[in-house]
Amino acid sequence: MDVLTLSRLQFAVTSAFHFIFVPLTLGLSILTAYMETRYVRTGDETYLKMAKFWGKLFLINFALGVVTGITLEFQFGMNWAEYSKYVGDIFGAPLAIEATVAFFLESVFIGVWIFGWNRVSKKLHAVSIWLVAIASNLSALWILLANGWMQHPVGYVLRNGRAEMVDFMAMVTNPYGLLKFGHQLVSGYTVGAFFVMGVSAWHLLRKNRPDFFKRSFSIAAKFGLASTLLVAIIGDFHAVEVAKTQPAKFAAMESIWETKRGVGLNLLLVPDPIKECNSLEKLCIPNAVSMLAFHNPDAEIKGLKEFPPELRPPVQPVFWSFRLMVGLGTFFILASILAVIISWRGTIEANPLFLKILVWSIPLPYLANQLGWIVAEVGRQPWIVYGVLKTSDAVSKSITTGQVIGSLAGFTLLYSFLGFVDIFLLTRYARKGPDDDLSGIIKPTRQEV
Amino acid sequence: MALQITWFVLWGVLWGVYFMLDGFVLGTGMLHGILGKSDGEKRVMINTIGPVWDGNEVWLITAGGATFAAFPTTYALMFSYLYTALLLLLFALIVRGVSFEFRGKLDNATWKKGWDLAIQVSSLIPALLFGVAFGNIFQGLPMDAAGYHGSLLSLLNPYGLLTGVLFVLLFLEHGALYLTVKSTGDLSNRAKKLADKLWPALLVVAATFLVSTWFATQLYDNYLGETLLLIVPLLAVASLVAIRVFSAYGSPLKAFAASSATILLVVATGVIGLFPNLIPSSIDPASSLTIFNSSSSPYTLKIMTVVAFIFVPIVISYKIWVYRIFRAPLTVEEVIADKGAY
Numbered sequence: 022m023d024v025l026t027l028s029r030l031q032f033a034v035t036s037a038f039h040f041i042f043v044p045l046t047l048g049l050s051i052l053t054a055y056m057e058t059r060y061v062r063t064g065d066e067t068y069l070k071m072a073k074f075w076g077k078l079f080l081i082n083f084a085l086g087v088v089t090g091i092t093l094e095f096q097f098g099m100n101w102a103e104y105s106k107y108v109g110d111i112f113g114a115p116l117a118i119e120a121t122v123a124f125f126l127e128s129v130f131i132g133v134w135i136f137g138w139n140r141v142s143k144k145l146h147a148v149s150i151w152l153v154a155i156a157s158n159l160s161a162l163w164i165l166l167a168n169g170w171m172q173h174p175v176g177y178v179l180r181n182g183r184a185e186m187v188d189f190m191a192m193v194t195n196p197y198g199l200l201k202f203g204h205q206l207v208s209g210y211t212v213g214a215f216f217v218m219g220v221s222a223w224h225l226l227r228k229n230r231p232d233f234f235k236r237s238f239s240i241a242a243k244f245g246l247a248s249t250l251l252v253a254i255i256g257d258f259h260a261v262e263v264a265k266t267q268p269a270k271f272a273a274m275e276s277i278w279e280t281k282r283g284v285g286l287n288l289l290l291v292p293d294p295i296k297e298c299n300s301l302e303k304l305c306i307p308n309a310v311s312m313l314a315f316h317n318p319d320a321e322i323k324g325l326k327e328f329p330p331e332l333r334p335p336v337q338p339v340f341w342s343f344r345l346m347v348g349l350g351t352f353f354i355l356a357s358i359l360a361v362i363i364s365w366r367g368t369i370e371a372n373p374l375f376l377k378i379l380v381w382s383i384p385l386p387y388l389a390n391q392l393g394w395i396v397a398e399v400g401r402q403p404w405i406v407y408g409v410l411k412t413s414d415a416v417s418k419s420i421t422t423g424q425v426i427g428s429l430a431g432f433t434l435l436y437s438f439l440g441f442v443d444i445f446l447l448t449r450y451a452r453k454g455p456d457d458d459l460s461g462i463i464k465p466t467r468q469e470v
Numbered sequence: 471m472a473l474q475i476t477w478f479v480l481w482g483v484l485w486g487v488y489f490m491l492d493g494f495v496l497g498t499g500m501l502h503g504i505l506g507k508s509d510g511e512k513r514v515m516i517n518t519i520g521p522v523w524d525g526n527e528v529w530l531i532t533a534g535g536a537t538f539a540a541f542p543t544t545y546a547l548m549f550s551y552l553y554t555a556l557l558l559l560l561f562a563l564i565v566r567g568v569s570f571e572f573r574g575k576l577d578n579a580t581w582k583k584g585w586d587l588a589i590q591v592s593s594l595i596p597a598l599l600f601g602v603a604f605g606n607i608f609q610g611l612p613m614d615a616a617g618y619h620g621s622l623l624s625l626l627n628p629y630g631l632l633t634g635v636l637f638v639l640l641f642l643e644h645g646a647l648y649l650t651v652k653s654t655g656d657l658s659n660r661a662k663k664l665a666d667k668l669w670p671a672l673l674v675v676a677a678t679f680l681v682s683t684w685f686a687t688q689l690y691d692n693y694l695g696e697t698l699l700l701i702v703p704l705l706a707v708a709s710l711v712a713i714r715v716f717s718a719y720g721s722p723l724k725a726f727a728a729s730s731a732t733i734l735l736v737v738a739t740g741v742i743g744l745f746p747n748l749i750p751s752s753i754d755p756a757s758s759l760t761i762f763n764s765s766s767s768p769y770t771l772k773i774m775t776v777v778a779f780i781f782v783p784i785v786i787s788y789k790i791w792v793y794r795i796f797r798a799p800l801t802v803e804e805v806i807a808d809k810g811a812y
Contacts, residue, residue, distance in 0.1 A: 080571065081571070081575070084567060084568050084570075084571035084572070085568060087524060087567060088563065088564040088567035088568055089564065090531075091527075091530075091531060091560060091563060091564070092560055092564070094531060094534050094535065094538075095534065095549060095556055095560055097538065097545075097549075098534075098538070098545050098546050098548065098549025098550060099549045099550055099553050099556055099557070100550070102546035102547060102549065102550035103546070104546075105538065105542055105545055105546035105549075106542055106543050106546040106547075108542075109538055109539070109542020109543070109545060109546065109766065110542055110766045110767050110770050111770065112538075113535065113538035113539030113540070113542055113545070113766070113770075114539045114770060114773060114774060116535045116538055116539065117532065117535035117536050117538060117539035117540075117774060117777070118535075118777055119535070120528060120531045120532040120534075120535040121532055121535075121777060121778065121781045121782065121785065122777075122781055124528045124531055124532070125525060125528050125532075125785045125789070126785075126788075128524035128525040128527070128528050129522075129524075129525040129785075129788060129789055129792050130792075131524060132520070132521035132522055132524060132525060132792065132796075133521065133792055133795065135520065135521065135810055136517070136520055136521040136796065136808075136810065136811065137521070137795065137796075138808075138810050139808075140795050140796065141795060180767075181767075183542075185766075185767040185769070185770070186766075186767065186769055186770045186773070187769060189769075189773045417546075417550035417553075418550075418617060419547075419550050419551055419553075419617050419618045420550055420553050424553050424554060427554070427557075428553070428554075428557045431557065431561060435561055435564065435565075439564070439568060442568075442572060446572065446575050446576075449576075450575075456809070458809070
């Protein structure tokens with residue numbers, strides 16, 4: 022394999038691994054912050070125990086998210102030097118802003134939250150976890166504006182042999198980036214919601230601490246329902262943006278080869294990229310693809326044959342990832358509706374089969390997040406910046422195959438080890454359940470002294 | 471032009487502040503098994519840096535991000551040329567971060583021993599590598615129009631290694647003083663004694679560094695052109711001496727302030743000497759990366775200046791506020807009682 026292929030593989034491995042931890046951070050920080058706020062408002066200690074318990078799992082996950090994030094920033098320079106030189110003028114800005122505006126806030130206040138239980142007031146303590154949550158969301162905003170620019174470059178001119186920024190606001194208001202941000206944010210919330218529902222379900226099946234876990238479950242169920250619905254709604258608008266700005270990616274997502282009007286959606290479809298057609302097309306919903314792409318049943322959809330083969334993304338991974346992601350998204354909505362109904366009726370424990378399904382569903386939103394990124398990034402190929410710079414022209418010139426083989430092997434080994442330890446610790450602490458001993462957290466009141 | 475100079479200054483400040491802040495975290499990490507005699511003491515050491523290490527490391531991410539945004543060509547070439555060194559640095563920083571978090575999560579002696587070792591090694595490697603990298607940047611990298619002609623081994627030349635040792639000793643001293651201030655009783659006393667013992671070695675290495683810089687680099691050219699600038703290296707030496715004086719007069723906090731100033735001033739000494747280069751070439755002066763030939767467009771620099779001038783002061787204010795919240799020294803009893811602690 023050459024430096025290009027190895028570097029792509031390494032970027033895929035390191036960003037996919039980093040992205041195991043990020044979505045849970047986005048979702049669980051908000052849930053933990055909500056629980057602690059309930060405690061501050063009501064004084065009910067169960068909420069405090071909830072914030073402690075879910076917060077501990079949040080922290081085990083958060084640590085790996087933080088440390089694996091540095092790799093991504095460094096890699097743009099290490100493996101993609103030509104890319105960094107060519108687009109650094111515009112792409113470097115959101116990265117630097119992300120660090121200045123979001124990372125500092127997040128890292129400083131996570132310290133206050135972990136170590137500040139009896140050093141700051143109850144209110145300030147709750148404020149610090151909210152600041153962590155807000156900072157994580159802000160960091161997602163800037164990194165997705167950066168990625169949005171790679172998908173749909175705006176606000177730049179080609180000058181002095183590179184892409185130079187001429188309109189900062191265009192980048193910040195790039196609809197592609199903002200929609201991606203919205204879609205990703207609620208996908209992260211979905212991971213958090215299903216994580217809390219799944220762990221709660223595991224304990225409820227064993228009749229551990231029913232009050233604690235029923236309350237956690239119903240908070241997560243409502244949060245999950247709102248999130249999964251928003252994933253679908255924002256996802257729909259996002260797809261419209263893709264159809265408009267990246268027609269080749271859209272054609273690969275739906276495996277459409279011929280340009281046509283009023284394209285239907287085949288529920289059963291198997292692409293055949295070699296023959297440039299689909300070997301199976303069954304159960305067609307008329308005009309559905311046109312409707313999804315342009316919100317117009319007669320809209321024309323560009324087929325893959327419209328593009329020269331070297332400018333088409335690989336169809337199989339993009340098509341199947343998209344299908345599976347949408348399928349999972351549908352399942353999440355149905356499961357969330359059911360979860361809200363049983364927690365509203367107070368019959369959570371009366372549904373052991375559903376609870377078992379929820380336990381096994383914990384990994385699924387993670388999978389859906391990864392699949393979404395395969396659609397986004399593989400679907401953008403052969404471009405690294407859509408229509409501006411090819412991936413093959415972006416790789417560093419000074420690095421050797423040996424260097425990248427070494428680094429890829431190193432990352433794979435180190436990350437496998439850390440992933441194993443992280444899952445081990447998460448499982449252990451998730452099974453252990455909440456801690457009732459709140460000494461050292463709640464100061465005795467004056468009367469008690 | 472003015473913007474490029476502003477960003478050069480900011481670039482130097484970001485690196486300086488990063489080394490000043492992560493310096494004592496790396497130092498504390500290197501001293502982990504040396505000063506911590508019991509599990510309780512080791513936990514005190516980790517917990518003194520617990521609330522702040524992550525925020526300190528963000529200065530590195532910001533320094534990297536600022537290089538990317540303001541000097542993209544330097545960012546691209548520096549990171550791809552120093553590929554293997556940076557890779558080792560990344561691995562070490564990754565391991566260090568999780569070690570703090572994971573060590574206390576299991577009450578098992580082997581588990582803790584493993585992470586103890588990890589903390590020490592993963593703190594030593596970045597300290598050494600940052601020194602080696604900056605030593606080589608001060609000397610210039612072997613690069614010309616055809617690209618880079620060095621390797622990991624060629625970075626390990628005498629001057630690079632000397633700078634590496636200087637960084638290790640600076641951070642060890644800095645970490646020992648931090649622990650003197652932030653711990654209590656026996657641990658604090660041992661930390662102070664160690665700081666005093668390390669100081670002569672640091673002085674010798676620093677003096678050797680200042681002399682060999684004359685022979686190995688062109689950093690002094692700027693000082694010969696503008697002798698007033700010599701005040702910066704002189705102040706660096708003065709604060710290095712002040713460390714020992716304050717320590718002798720029983721003011722560990724002032725000694726720690728002096729070691730913070732020493733790190734900032736050492737970085738400043740090097741960065742001023744580099745100007746207007748970011749990375750000089752050791753073989754072809756025309757291929758040096760300067761703030762003029764590697765910077766972003768004036769428009770981008772202007773946007774980034776606005777962002778920096780709004781947000782950096784905000785960041786500094788809440789960081790000072792958080793340092794004040796956690797200013798009290800930690801005792802072993804306190805750490806054992808606190809279940810949220812590392």
